[in-house]
Amino acid sequence: MIFVHSLHRWLVLFLFLLFSGANAGATEASLNVYVVNYPLKYFAERISGPHVNVTLPVPPEVDPVYWTPSIADIGAYQQADLILLNGAGYAKWVSKVSLPRSKTVDTSREFRDQYITVKEAKTHSHGAEGQHAHEGLAFTTWMDLSLAAKQAEAIVDEIVRKRPQHEDLFRANYRSLEKELLALDSRIKAVVSPNxxxxxxxxxxxxxxxxxxxxxxxxxxxxxxxxxxxxxxxxxxxxxxxxxxxxxxxxxxxxxxxxxxxxxxxxxxxxxxxxxxxxxxxxxxxxxxxxxxxxxxxxxx
Amino acid sequence: MLDSFYIAWKYISYNRIKTAVLVACVTLISFLPFALQLLLNGSERQLMSRAVSTPLVIGAKGSALDLVMNTLYFGDERPEVISMQAANRIWDSELALPIPTYTRFKARGYPIVGTTLDYFDFRGLNVESGRNLAVIGECVVGARAAEDLKLKPGNSLVSSPESLFDLAGVYPLKMKVVGILEKAHTSDDLAIFVDLKTAWVIQGLGHGHQDVTQLKDPTLVLKRSGTNVAATAKLYHYTEISEKNIDSFHFHGNTDIYPISAVIAVPADEKSGTILQGRYLGKNETQQILRPAEVIDGLLQNIFRIKNVLDAVVSVVALATVMAIVLVFALSLRLRQREIKTIFKIGCSRLTIAKLLAAEILIIVAASGVLCGIMLTVVNRFTNDLVRMLFIA
Missing domain, CATH: 3.40.50.1980 (Nitrogenase molybdenum iron protein domain)
Known part of the structure; x- marks a missing residue:
């Protein structure tokens, strides 16, 4: 009888160790996300909570649009699990570095037909190209809060693809964020539209x-x-x-x-x-x- | 027996030219089929392994073989270019990962391959020394190319002009070597990899120059009006991208319509690959989608058909050579009748005489065997290069 009792204890201990070991193995690594500006960081953090580690390597006193990354910064972006770009030509450095496309998401690509083109006031000509201006795109897309919601949607889609096990949580967080963004959008319209x-x-x-x-x-x-x-x-x-x-x-x-x-x-x-x-x-x-x-x-x- | 070999050796040494011709004939006739087989095995191995590991290739309609050879082996074939929209189309379909490649330019005889960082992951290429591409104007060199050109991280490499006589053409770009790849034993060893954007800079689609609106030197300004500044041909264009001038580099127009040679599509699964293939079957489709393994298999079938013809030719030539050798020996025996009689008269048996002749033949065959072995070893050592030279380049 004493032997059976002791066997039970050992069995319970064995099962405890087995399950605790399995749980330890199942602990997922946090998704390492690099972004190019704060709005994207905010959206990614709001949507994914503790499941994602979001990094914006731009010093606080610098405007990310004019920031230039060092080679080490570029290496960190390349090593990330996911790189969130604003698109619309935001941060000129993006067009001059090598980033893996498989990890890169242009969050405004979905509404690229709504990009606003801005031209330099003065045109110039050289070589065989003839007269031209360096056209650029307006880049602060999130200032239109309905577009900001679309950018957040692009982020949630990609994060869900990377961590499908938390889809319900991510989608719920996104819906809450979208609601707040669209409520603010309506408030701005209400403030502005009369005048x-x-x-x-x-x-x-x-x-x-x-x-x-x-x-x-x-x-x-x-x-x-x-x-x-x-x-x-x-x-x-x-x-x-x-x-x-x-x-x-x-x-x-x-x-x-x-x-x-x-x-x-x-x-x-x-x-x-x-x-x-x-x-x-x-x-x-x-x-x-x-x-x-x-x-x-x-x-x- | 040793005596027979000694006398046979003396005879052979005396008749050097006849022996050399015989050895050459036997060597060549045995070398040819073996060497051919070695090369074919090598080509099959090299071509197929890379083709099988590349699921799908998309390019302009035209020669399927040219497209695959340019995309997989960076050969000299120049398929019609397509635009970056072809890669974006695959990206938007979400069926496969598109890896664009642009293989048009060379540097000191080695192909410059413009692509994205995904190519390195896809091919499993690792940087042995230095680092991977980070900013435009940099290049990463394949192991063999680095060895041949004596390059290491920190050196620079200048792109070759497309035409020596194109004086008004694009300026060569001085690229910074930032990394050397580990040996992969594929065409990647002989390539110089750059970011796609660097390839466009080499082509002149992107460039850096002094700020035209801030020019102080009057000889640089052709005409200045309220809304336009026209620069003269004296305006300095940067031929090297450095930390100091990188901000001045820019691309004109929409980069979505910039050229690429092909797109390697890596589908998520077999089904996605099949659906993607189906999307290129339209009548008005200007692009083709290929499974490289099928194209290379077709090429190998042709090579094997040629090999069968060559085998038949070699067999006939071998038969003729053997008959000629038999004739040479028969004539030689007739010419040596007096000599054989003398040997017989001094007391040698017919068996001894037969042994003498057999020893001569053995020495010739053995010498040919050794020579053939050496030649096959050399061919085996350089199979990859020979395959590249004969079937790829």
Missing amino acids: HTIPIIFSHPVYEYFAKAYGLNGRSVHWEPDQDPTPGQVAELNKLLESHPANWMIWENTPIKSAVDVLEVMGIKSVVFNPCGNVPPEGDLLSVMKDNVTKFELVFH
Whole structure:
């Protein structure tokens, strides 16, 4: 009887060890995802939670669109399980490096027919090619929040392909994210639509998708928020105001006081609408966007 | 018996020219069929193994063999180009992984293969020294090409102009060698791999130059208006992509319509491959999809048919040679009648005389055997190169 009792104990211990070993073997490695900007990082993290390790190797003080990776950074991208690109020509470095296509997802490819083309003001000619301008694409696609939802959808599809065992969770997370993005999209439309023809000035040409999506009457200049405007820039703005009498300038970041003062003399008020290309010091993409919309209510009240 | 060999050797040494001709005839007639077999085995092994490991190839309609030889073995055949849209079409179908290849240019006689990083994973190619491609303007060199060109990471390699007389053509690009591949014993050993975008820069579709709108030197500006700056031919185009000038490199127009030679499609499974093949059967289809194994099998069937003809020719020639050798020996015996009689008179038996003649024949056959063996060893050593030279290049 004592022998049978002891046998039971051993059997229980054996089964415990067997199952605990099996569970240890089944622990999956976290999917290693590299992204090119913060909105993609936010979407990937919102969708996949702890199952994915998302890296944006751009330093916080640098705008990812103008960042240049080192050879080691490129190597890290190449070694990732998944590389999420914004597409639409975002981050020029992408077109000059070698990335494995099998791991790369262009999150805006699905709506590439909606890309906005921007041309250099001045054309040039050399060689046999004749006159041409270096055409580019507007790249801040996520500023149109309905397009941002589509980008998030491209991400969820790819992550589900890589980790199909968590599909239900990922899809549920995506639906929640999509709902929030589209709710914010509706809120912007509600804020803007009554007075969407009000002329405004964008301090930088990064609001193309935003302006198109919400029907804004905006024109762009090239003013940096951390630099004093040059006399040339002021003259250019004065000329623009003749045909486009705006009372507001939309900035990417908080402008320095001297720039705000110059604008105030011209009768232009300043407001910040942060595109949030890099990780914000506080909050997340949606909280920054909500804050942007609240500030926008001042412009379109 | 040793005495017989000694006397036979003395006779052979005295009649050197006759012996050399006989040895040459026997050697060649035994060498030819064996060498042919070696080469055919080598070609079958080399061609088939690579063809079987490449599931599908898509290219412009035309010669299937040219397309496969260019895509798999980087041969000199130039199939019609297709555009990157062909690769995007496969990508969008989600049936297979597309690996575009662009094999058009050369550097010091070795093919430059423009492709994506997926090619290295697909072929199982590893970098032995240095690192893999990271930015445009870099190249990774196959093991044999690196050995022949004495290249190592850090060296540079200049692309060859397509035509010596094309003075207005594209500037050669000085590429930075960043890695040497491990030996793969395939055509990859003899190739220089670059990113597809680097191949387009070599072609002149992408380039870097001074900022035309910021030019200060008046000799560089042909005409300047409010909206356009026309540069003169003096405008400096960069012939090497470096950290300093990489930002100035750009591509004009839509890269989706840029040229490639072919696309290797790696389907997820057999069913996906079959569905993909079905999508290229339309009447107005301008591209063809091929299973390289079938194309190479067809080529090998032709080679084997030629081999059968060659075997028949070699058999007839061998028969004629053997008869000629018999005739040579018969005539030689007649000429040596007095000599044989003398040997007989000094006391040698007929058996001894037969032994003497047999020893002569044995020495000739043995010498031919050794020579044939040496030649076959040489052929065996260089089978891969010979196969490449005879059947691929």
